[in-house]
Amino acid sequence: MNRQLQGLTQMEVKRRIDAGKTNHFKAKTGSSNWEIFRRNVFNSFNMLNFAIFVALIAVQAWSNLFFFGIIVLNAFTGMMTELRARRMIDKLNLMNKDQIRVVRDGQVSAIDPQDIVLDDLMLLSAGEQVPSDAKVVDGMAELNEAMLTGESDLILKKDGKELLSGSYLVSGQVYARVIHVAEDNYANKLMLEAKTHKPIVSRILYNMDKIAKFTGKIVIPFGLALFFEAYMIKQLSLQESVVTSSTALLGMLPKGIALLTITSLLTAVIKLGMKHVLVQEMYSVETLARVDVLCLDKTGTITQGKMTVKGLELLSKRYTKEELEGLLAAYMQHSKDNNSTAQAIRNAYEGLENNYQVGDIIPFSSDRKWGAMVIEGVGTLFLGAPEMLLKENPQAVEQAQARGSRVLILALSQSGIDTETMSLPNDVEGLALLEIADPIREDAAETLEYLRSEDVTLKIISGDNPVTVSHIAHQAGFADYQSYIDCSKVSDEELEALAEDTAIFGRVSPHQKKLLIQTLNANGHTTAMTGDGVNDILALREADCSIVMAEGDPATRQIANLVLMDSEFKDIPEILFEGRRVVNNIAHIAPIFLIKTVYSFLLGLICIASIVFGKAEYLLVFPFIQVQMTLAGQFIEGLPPFILTFERNIRPVEKHFLRRSLQLSIPNALMLVISVLIFHLSQVYLGMSNTDMLTLSYYMMGSTGVLAVIRACIPLNKGRVALIIYSVFGFFISSYYLRDVIEISTLNSYTLPIYLVAMAICTPLFFWISYKQGAFQKA
Template sequence: MVVKDGLTNKEAARRLEKYGENRLETKKEFTGLRILLQQFKSPLIYILVIAASITGALGEWGDTLVIGLAVVLNTLLGFYQEFKAEQSLETLNQVLAPKAKVWRDGQWQTIEAALIVPGDLVRLELGGRIPADGIVIEADTLSINEAILTGESKPVNKLNQQSKVFMGTIVASGIGQMLVVKTGSQTEMGKIAKSLKTTQREETPLQHQIGKLSRILALVVGFITLALFLIGILEGGNWLEMFETAVAVAVAAIPEGLAVSLTAILALGMQRILKRKAVVRKLVAAETLGATTVICCDKTGTLTQGEMQVVSAITSLNPKSNLPAGRQSSELDLLIKAAVLCNDMRDPLEISMMEWAKKNSKLPAGGEELNKTYPRLDEIPFGPEHKYIATLHAIDHEPQATSQMLFVSGAPEVVLHKCQMPSAELKKWEQKFREAGNKGLRLVGFAYKKVQDQKSEVKEEDVNKLEWLGILLYEDPVRPGVAEALAEARQAGIDIKVITGDYQETAMAVVNKLKIHPKNLKADEVITGDQLEKLSDEALRQKIDKIVLFARTNPLQKLKIVQVLQEKGEVVAMTGDGVNDAPALKRADIGIVVESASDVSKETADIVLLDSNFKTILAAVEEGRKIWENIRKVITYLLSDSFTEVVLIGGALLLRLPLPILATQILWVNLIEDGLPGMALIFEQASQGVMQEKPRSRHAPILDAEMKTLIFIIGIITDLFLFALFYWLLKQDLPLMEIRTFIFTAVGIDSLLYIFSCKSLKKNLWQINLLSNKFLLVAVAIGFIMLLAGIYLPVLQLLLKTVSLNGWEMAALIGFGLFKLGLVELTKYFFLRH
């Protein structure tokens, strides 16, 4: 079969069956079941499931039901948020599903790129994405932007037959045809996608600390439970009764509402971040942002807009002869003519050139009038050998004219040397080229001459003795707001490192322009991929703190940089959009991509930016820090209550007193009285200056020494009062059910009042606005209603084994709670002062 005949639909179907669809091998398919099962991968959930199993085995179905509800609520909340995020991305991917034009059955057909097979003939057009790996068989000024694979923003010419093109890259100029050689996972992009399976991601700081806290809780609960059980048996107690008692202590020690509250905090954080234009795909990623210590930025498309624009035109080296933009000089007028006439609009540079010409003249759209006035007679297309394009034009507005115009544009040093110019001036222009190149600018040179002889064609020997017109300078402009966002990042104590596949000079110009470093970069603050390749991990570890820019890097080198930073204890966020970024994105603690990123990059990312704005990352970091602060408040609150309940029950058992509160009552307090206000803490506003603080260490514990001391002191104060109340009530010879109702009510009221103390861990009640969190006020009100329901509703009295209390008794218990709250705040005041 001749290549140019393409395939028949029948043959294409046979090959599709043989080679499979043209899709990348990614992670497991997005399914609701997979997301649901992931919600159970939490040490806190493991503890709750074990507790529910034990209470169920003992026949305590009320306890089992309440613990089970906590597990179900946590699971559904986490599932809902992650499912919604994945669904949004799935919809986005379906809308953006790529198409391709293939030659089948003797005609061009538009099909889904997934149905392309080896042997297909595919048409390549400006702006189109290459659907598979292949070889070029026809090309007309064809160049490909391979930044998605290499990180280099400069398009690569593909003017020769047999030039290779790769899946995911984009046609930057010209048109052509390719023969598909490899599809799906056999492509270069597919190989990178496969390599991601061997790239492991470390636990996030929150996962690590929650896991650590859960293990400590499990050990403490296990030790206390076993100790009390053995003490009871040694003192002649019934083993079943002692086991049930030990389980009651275990239930008291486990903050059942913690898992639900943590999930709710993270879910709310996801919603807040979404409002600030970013989709968080995984719950824990929302908090990890707040711990970020280093952001590794890709340059092209993240810091810059990823498209070249004309920033200035130079027609003379004498500053006085360069008129401001919009003002016409004869040189500038000729330069504009050259930019329009010597232009095929097949290249991003040529498109930008035309936009500049229209902006700086009164040209109609597209310059059609100028093209009519100077119709093109012939051309020499741009080629990598001669590095210019030359166009020959008639002069229609001069009917008797015997001359024609030859315009030339291309590599400035090439065009310049074809001009008539004194040697000294030529050297000055060459120096100007070098200066502009060192600033990361790209240049296009222009020249012209009048051709006296009437010609119908132009040859290379005609391109000489030209008149120099000047140069256009291009840059990939930085995204609006990026410089300010980078300054905010530094203020927040976050280190910025730029990792790019682009040239060192180009990247340095961007870094210096954005002032990522206070001063212009020095030699020892920049490293290239070749230099990086020669460094061992240990050598890089010693240098990496000082390095700001990594240029000309490949995917494995980007991965190495992220790994070394993590080994030094940094929490790394990595931004990128290309397949070449995917391994590093997956390894980083937080992988961040823009909405237009490759599918492989999106698959590995934790966060997708909907507005491609670096400032959105900082907004997400701020939300992450708020999440961490509120997590600490919730944990302090819930553990204080759990500690109080454990000491209260443990103390009663050691003194051979009856249980002051039952397991079912503890669960009611932990899930209803503690759970609702605890969840309402997630709506607390962060303390002022949260983005002026240094990021916490990867190994920073959730509970620092101060918080542990505070929990201990508050717990002891509460226990002393509750134990004194319990002992006094026992001496009054009241029925045990009534005494337990008193203690149950006292613990519930104490929880509902103490929550206000946890609104701020850094200030006292009189220094904060107690009414600022409307959700908390509602939660406390509901908590009081549910507490009263547990005391007065017959059905709940039966479940909780409570009796009704009179008004005076309730008032006394509220007064008791307020008095204890005052003591807690007094303790907190002295503690914070010292």
């Protein structure tokens, strides 16, 4: 081995480790224990709850403190679920960890990136990411620095050129000496730089945050006004005033659904992890649910990615088949290309003897779609796509493509090559056709059909010839196999116009893949993309959700939202549907929680507005206390919604989550508000006692919530019937036996008929409205 390529000795490595010149860098890749604790404990919801808890203690309202036990339990559950999810991710990350090859004592070995030391000699090949700033010592490669600079142009790196950490090799192979480690590396972030991409935001939590911000703005003046009304005008005791006003404030916060959403997402992360799917972005699970366009890379998804050479067909009489096989053996012996196609050719011809000497080399790249090598005494050999090397495709090429084979042309030129401009000479002559097969996955047809039947639009994006891709798609049962274009022959503007209605895109460059995803996103679609090679990275980063195979290039795994550790295409539907399960079920049960938010706000407004009547008897004080809402919540907002979030629900996700949830919750809230007003007026004008009025209000509050639970359980099955029984009997039995604790009386001969009449009116009205709103769709 060249002395310059001997690398460090073990003694030199030890001296650098002792001096602290290692690549150890504590980059933030996940939440710490403290961050998980702080997120679940010291959030705005809990802070308000704690302030009210302290206020209730101050006025010795002991029976109204039970709600805080639920808050503590929820925080504990959230922490435990998040810690379990993190452990699952850490475990899968160990399986997903990529090692770097270094030369030490003249021997190549693989080590973790953090074990690199200053002046280490790294051996980097196409598909690998540069883990530490380095300078090229030997070899040549093309790098993409888009993750660092945003520019997608390939940059040629030769001897003496600097490689930046976070960039990745698209073609070629280099030996590079490390010049910076740890904090001294580019932008002080090594592998983390590859994960700089569009942040994923939870739409559900975003919508809940809208409500939280609104209530947050009004909570102090609202609370003070309610307290002033109760204490100063209605002249209730200090304890009663604090209890009633705090209950209204707590009721307005949609804290339950926010917690349930995060718990559901974390549970999905754990479930996917158990199926060997690494989720690197928790909220990508929610994004998955909204995916309506899935862009597939043919190789490694529809096909197995296990390529084999089927044959070599002569296109010229210049050389015999044996001579061409010898030239191929020489080409692959000296080429540093290591993609799946190159490996297949190398496996087929590497055993053949050859005595050729080589000169300049241009590595294969997915942008050019060809590579070249100067063979002394022969000329310049080219290996690449027929459309790029030949002016006209021979009939043999079209016949091979019609069989669904990948076709490469071995061509010859007597001109040299310019490794700077990498331009193609004019005298390129085709010598032979190389036919390469890539078997279709056995489950591809079933998976594609399943996705199509679930309203997911499928598009195949490939660097292969579109005819080849079309025939492979046909064999795999792809319905729109005849809808294809050759992207090497269209402009960016034409590609944007064709993006929506075309199913198969062949001869796509990395830039065009990115443009396709951008166009689909601009058209209002939610896109997911699968890929496995460095040519997919720009598009993967642009997609709303990126899914890669673990067998793919290391750089793609670093930037993906999800990594399929088993590299199984058949796992994709279940991944998409896990996202749908979470979002659909949260949307399904959200009205149960929002009912309380709406009626608490409306009743609070009415209470404040009633001040204008002046007389104390006309004033409406918030009719509920916290212990009542806590008890009723256990049978309405507790177990039933929690159980319902685990049900399978794979129908397409509805848009406008918040608007839809409010539409379904407002009728219940209005029924309760109107009922409370009627009961209050009955108290003023008909002499109904305050106890009877509060008792009727409480039972109507619980009953409207129970109706929402029943609606969420339709269509019925045994499990859902059990939830309804739990909700109905739990609410009424607990209300009867704990009536003294929640400060109500029983429904007596006077109040029971009123309650039954109210329910006789509200129940059919509720189900009729729900039917008109389309709330009884099959889940």
